[in-house]
Amino acid sequence: MDEILEILEKNARITPEEIAKMLNRSVPSVKNTIKRFEKQGVVLGYKTIINKELLRDENSEVRAIIEVRITPQKDVGFDKIAQRIYSFPEVKSCYLLSGTYDLLLVVEGKNIHTVSNFVAEKLAPLENVRGTTTHFLLKKYKEDGMILRHKEEDKRIAISY
Amino acid sequence: MEISKRVQRVQPSGIRRFFDLVLGMKEVISLGVGEPDFITPWQIREAGIYSLEQGFTSYTSNKGLFKLRMGISRYLKSRYGLEYSPEDEILVTVGVSEGLDLVLRAIINPQDRILIPSPRYVSYGPLTELSGGIPVYLNTERQRFKLTPDIIERHVNSKAKAIILNYPANPTGISYTKKELERIKRAILKYNLICISDEIYGDLTYDFLHVPFATLAGAKNSTVYLSGFSKSYAMTGWRVGFACGPKRIIDAMTKIHQYTTMCVSITSQMAAYEALQTARSAVDEMRREYRRRREYVVDRLKELGIECVRPDGAFYVFASIKDTAFTSVDFAQRLLREQRVAVVPGTAFGEEFDGYIRISYASSFENLKEALIRIERFLKKNQRQ
Numbered sequence: 113m114d115e116i117l118e119i120l121e122k123n124a125r126i127t128p129e130e131i132a133k134m135l136n137r138s139v140p141s142v143k144n145t146i147k148r149f150e151k152q153g154v155v156l157g158y159k160t161i162i163n164k165e166l167l168r169d170e171n172s173e174v175r176a177i178i179e180v181r182i183t184p185q186k187d188v189g190f191d192k193i194a195q196r197i198y199s200f201p202e203v204k205s206c207y208l209l210s211g212t213y214d215l216l217l218v219v220e221g222k223n224i225h226t227v228s229n230f231v232a233e234k235l236a237p238l239e240n241v242r243g244t245t246t247h248f249l250l251k252k253y254k255e256d257g258m259i260l261r262h263k264e265e266d267k268r269i270a271i272s273y
Numbered sequence: 274m275e276i277s278k279r280v281q282r283v284q285p286s287g288i289r290r291f292f293d294l295v296l297g298m299k300e301v302i303s304l305g306v307g308e309p310d311f312i313t314p315w316q317i318r319e320a321g322i323y324s325l326e327q328g329f330t331s332y333t334s335n336k337g338l339f340k341l342r343m344g345i346s347r348y349l350k351s352r353y354g355l356e357y358s359p360e361d362e363i364l365v366t367v368g369v370s371e372g373l374d375l376v377l378r379a380i381i382n383p384q385d386r387i388l389i390p391s392p393r394y395v396s397y398g399p400l401t402e403l404s405g406g407i408p409v410y411l412n413t414e415r416q417r418f419k420l421t422p423d424i425i426e427r428h429v430n431s432k433a434k435a436i437i438l439n440y441p442a443n444p445t446g447i448s449y450t451k452k453e454l455e456r457i458k459r460a461i462l463k464y465n466l467i468c469i470s471d472e473i474y475g476d477l478t479y480d481f482l483h484v485p486f487a488t489l490a491g492a493k494n495s496t497v498y499l500s501g502f503s504k505s506y507a508m509t510g511w512r513v514g515f516a517c518g519p520k521r522i523i524d525a526m527t528k529i530h531q532y533t534t535m536c537v538s539i540t541s542q543m544a545a546y547e548a549l550q551t552a553r554s555a556v557d558e559m560r561r562e563y564r565r566r567r568e569y570v571v572d573r574l575k576e577l578g579i580e581c582v583r584p585d586g587a588f589y590v591f592a593s594i595k596d597t598a599f600t601s602v603d604f605a606q607r608l609l610r611e612q613r614v615a616v617v618p619g620t621a622f623g624e625e626f627d628g629y630i631r632i633s634y635a636s637s638f639e640n641l642k643e644a645l646i647r648i649e650r651f652l653k654k655n656q657r658q
Contacts, residue, residue, distance in 0.1 A: 133572040134565035271305035
């Protein structure tokens with residue numbers, strides 16, 4: 113993986129100027145590389161990782177992991193039906209898996225009812241969906257490589273040889 | 274109670290007061306730390322925990338767990354083509370600190386001279402004195418902190434017994450290419466010196482492959498190779514290092530080690546073994562991170578008009594403050610008080626390095642960025658009239 117990606121993956125707010133310093137490259141060359149990655153779709157976007165566990169406000173959302181068994185369609189296989197499912201804005205992630213079920217969804221909703229309604233009214237009735245299993249998420253410990261807790265303080269003594 | 278004359282003669286560190294000042298202050302960004310800011314990779318910590326669960330709480334053999342010595346031997350062979358027998362040429366020590374103490378005690382007769390290129394890591398001189406030897410400091414400032422054969426020639430005499438090399442170096446970060454080492458080696462062999470080579474930062478070399486001194490043709494028999502897990506694997510608190518050398522010297526060192534230390538903590542040894550087995554990719558990742566920080570810090574210092582020799586490894590920059598009006602302790606104290614940034618005054622590494630400060634970049638990018646902004650502010654405020 114390009115080192116620029118390694119840097120941005122950890123911290124998307126580092127500027128091209130700073131990256132140029134870190135890698136001893138010119139600023140335009142760093143900017144061009146980033147632009148190229150964006151164009152190629154290697155870099156899809158930049159987002160902030162929010163620890164919603166700490167917000168606990170009224171707008172907090174519930175998440176469910178949903179296993180979906182589907183019947184693949186002729187010619188297009190799973191892709192067509194997957195598209196019908198992942199196009200719902202409630203679906204945050206959608207993966208095709210090997211094993212006892214086919215699609216794994218991460219679905220977000222305002223509360224348990226909205227998620228249940230989504231499953232009962234939108235997902236389950238779809239023609240090619242043979243069955244669903246919904247797991248509500250109770251607690252998040254780690255997401256996308258980030259451990260969700262307060263930043264740990266530096267445990268080193270402040271000065272040493 | 275009378276303290277021995279030998280211990281009394283060892284000078285207490287002149288910057289102890291500055292250290293206390295730092296430790297008593299809050300909200301400080303410290304670039305004064307001599308250890309990685311990473312936490313030991315999880316699988317290594319887990320191996321330590323698991324060993325405790327399994328009941329590994331005993332002593333080990335004096336030289337260290339055989340499987341760990343075997344692991345070290347294999348690692349050195351595969352990475353550097355360096356061959357040491359796990360039976361009698363490797364000793365597991367409490368960090369390089371103990372290894373260094375052992376080797377000095379094992380070789381020094383009263384009044385023997387030990388050559389120490391300077392600026393130097395703080396323990397080299399005092400440990401030499403505690404063993405009854407006399408440290409001879411070789412100032413490398415004019416050679417951009419690199420030891421050259423000429424400098425050795427100038428200081429060597431019949432009493433000289435050994436030389437302590439340290440590369441990549443604390444506090445300068447400089448290291449040597451194979452070619453440079455060959456020239457140093459010829460001078461060392463010519464005067465029949467024992468080479469004590471502290472290569473604890475070897476894995477943190479950024480622009481070329483680290484070359485252990487013992488791999489140079491003809492050098493192995495007069496070299497004691499010291500390294501360990503602290504810096505490469507972010508394992509400073511575990512205290513695991515190792516000494517490799519000819520059987521005779523390892524035997525002598527083991528003799529002292531068995532009476533003073535007995536063995537390194539078994540938990541730490543088990544964890545170190547795991548490090549060798551599974552953590553190489555973590556080392557590579559940390560090295561890339563340090564390298565990026567080096568580039569950033571060196572570049573920023575240049576923007577601020579602070580001169581420094583570009584470090585080849587470790588995580589330090591030895592920066593010149595000669596353009597300011599301050600001594601190194603003054604500079605560090607004012608920077609601490611006015612901007613809450615801690616650095617180590619150059620005199621910690623030899624009285625003659627008053628024109629320098631050591632900046633450690635074992636700190637997060639955010640911290641480095643903010644600290645350099647504060648240093649910039651400090652310099653502007655304190656510009657020489």
